[in-house]
Amino acid sequence: MLTMKFFIETFGCQMNVYDSELVTGILIKNGYEQISNINKADILFLNTCAIREKAVERVIHKMEQYAHLKKKGDLKIAGVLGCIPQYSSDRLKKELPFIDILSGPDNYDKLPQMISECLKNKKIQENLELNEEQNYDDILPFIKNKFSSFVTIMRGCNNFCSYCVVPYVRGRERSRSAGSILRETSDAVSKGITEITLLGQNVNSYKSEGVSFPALLEKVSEIEGLKRLRFATSHPKDISDELIKVTAENKKICKHLHLPFQAGSNEVLKRMNRGYTKDEYLIKIENIRNSIPEIALTTDTIVGFPDETEEDFLQTLEVIEQAGFDNSFMFIYSEREHTYAKKNFKDNISKKIKSERLKKVAELQKKIGLEQIGNDVGKTKEILVESVSKKRKTEMMGRTGQNRIVIFESDDTIKAGDYINVHITGAEGVSLFGEIRN
Numbered sequence: 043m044l045t046m047k048f049f050i051e052t053f054g055c056q057m058n059v060y061d062s063e064l065v066t067g068i069l070i071k072n073g074y075e076q077i078s079n080i081n082k083a084d085i086l087f088l089n090t091c092a093i094r095e096k097a098v099e100r101v102i103h104k105m106e107q108y109a110h111l112k113k114k115g116d117l118k119i120a121g122v123l124g125c126i127p128q129y130s131s132d133r134l135k136k137e138l139p140f141i142d143i144l145s146g147p148d149n150y151d152k153l154p155q156m157i158s159e160c161l162k163n164k165k166i167q168e169n170l171e172l173n174e175e176q177n178y179d180d181i182l183p184f185i186k187n188k189f190s191s192f193v194t195i196m197r198g199c200n201n202f203c204s205y206c207v208v209p210y211v212r213g214r215e216r217s218r219s220a221g222s223i224l225r226e227t228s229d230a231v232s233k234g235i236t237e238i239t240l241l242g243q244n245v246n247s248y249k250s251e252g253v254s255f256p257a258l259l260e261k262v263s264e265i266e267g268l269k270r271l272r273f274a275t276s277h278p279k280d281i282s283d284e285l286i287k288v289t290a291e292n293k294k295i296c297k298h299l300h301l302p303f304q305a306g307s308n309e310v311l312k313r314m315n316r317g318y319t320k321d322e323y324l325i326k327i328e329n330i331r332n333s334i335p336e337i338a339l340t341t342d343t344i345v346g347f348p349d350e351t352e353e354d355f356l357q358t359l360e361v362i363e364q365a366g367f368d369n370s371f372m373f374i375y376s377e378r379e380h381t382y383a384k385k386n387f388k389d390n391i392s393k394k395i396k397s398e399r400l401k402k403v404a405e406l407q408k409k410i411g412l413e414q415i416g417n418d419v420g421k422t423k424e425i426l427v428e429s430v431s432k433k434r435k436t437e438m439m440g441r442t443g444q445n446r447i448v449i450f451e452s453d454d455t456i457k458a459g460d461y462i463n464v465h466i467t468g469a470e471g472v473s474l475f476g477e478i479r480n
């Protein structure tokens with residue numbers, strides 16, 4: 043029999059990027075071949091995100107665009123994986139009646155079996171049970187990138203922020219064993235990876251067999267050949283002094299912290315169930331900056347949460363002003379099924395006001411971000427080269443330890459994956475510009 047070819051497209055967060063690598067690993071191990079040309083695929087998987095309504099609409103639209111391949115008969119199986127099937131399989135079946143496979147994030151190990159079943163009896167295959175034991179400990183992901191990769195250290199979330207669907211679609215929080223994380227990171231490094239990002243919805247609450255998150259960082263950092271260690275996402279309520287100390291002292295741990303604050307008003311934070319006040323957040327940041335002066339901070343912000351007044355919103359602007367983030371992912375509140383907010387609050391901020399507030403946070407963030415990264419002008423920084431720059435072929439881009447983007451005029455000797463020193467000469471938008479220094 044000819045080898046069946048699959049094509050996988052990823053939507054959403056870094057956890058999904060990692061999960062697609064897991065799925066790829068599972069399918070390759072079972073004799074399937076990955077291809078990058080959708081027109082030649084026998085199997086199509088979209089790995090999806092349900093965090094906001096727009097994300098759901100985008101995936102449904104994308105799948106509709108692929109419907110003709112299924113009709114033509116070249117594509118045998120079209121499947122939707124991840125958070126959307128877990129969020130609303132009924133909607134997918136209604137809007138995409140040609141779908142063959144629906145799998146939630148805890149059932150990827152069953153995909154080969156589901157594919158076989160589907161080919162045999164031509165019936166839709168669904169696996170949407172949440173499995174609180176599932177960590178994919180024995181499965182090696184197929185890593186696409188040659189020098190940088192993600193390693194998921196925990197799955198699910200127990201925080202139940204009132205707006206968020208993640209605890210419902212990814213289930214309860216569970217940590218992988220330190221042993222399996224170390225095996226996977228060592229394997230990646232032995233294949234040439236020099237930068238690892240440890241992933242979880244709330245990495246600070248990692249705990250497995252007595253190993254805490256700071257202890258895990260120390261262990262992973264000892265892997266020979268690893269140069270940079272990153273992690274995301276951190277929850278402000280769980281960041282410990284020990285984590286700050288380890289980040290400050292360990293040379294391999296990058297001086298960048300992604301610390302979502304979501305909103306500035308204490309009333310809104312309370313209704314969001316975030317577990318901290320505005321002042322507590324700002325004090326945490328001050329402590330972090332005192333211990334790690336070179337730290338770069340990034341964040342997530344939501345505008346238009348139910349009942350958010352103009353006063354509340356001004357507090358959000360105040361946090362952005364005072365905290366000095368390099369960058370922020372900024373979102374308009376999107377009501378989600380199952381959540382406490384949907385059940386108890388009315389999505390009562392108009393679209394117009396939501397958009398205006400988004401525009402205001404984005405403008406302020408742009409100004410503050412430029413001031414922050416501008417502090418690097420005149421300094422020489424080590425960067426990990428990632429790719430040729432999108433704008434000009436003679437330029438390349440890379441990132442500093444603080445995760446700041448640097449664009450520089452390259453030469454023939456430099457390639458993606460290299461670590462080089464760049465003298466920073468300017469800043470514009472979210473990028474730094476520089477010249478190679480030997």
Ligand code: 5AD
Pocket residue numbers: 093094205206207302304342343344373374375376377378
């Ligand atoms: N609406 C808007 N943004 C959301 N986020 C999570 N849930 C929602 C929602 N319902 C944002 C938060 C979170 C990021 C991953 O997505 O800012 O930190």
Ligand code: SF4
Pocket residue numbers: 199200201202203206207208209243244277
């Ligand atoms: Fe969602 Fe809050 Fe968990 Fe993040 S910490 S995944 S925002 S519930």
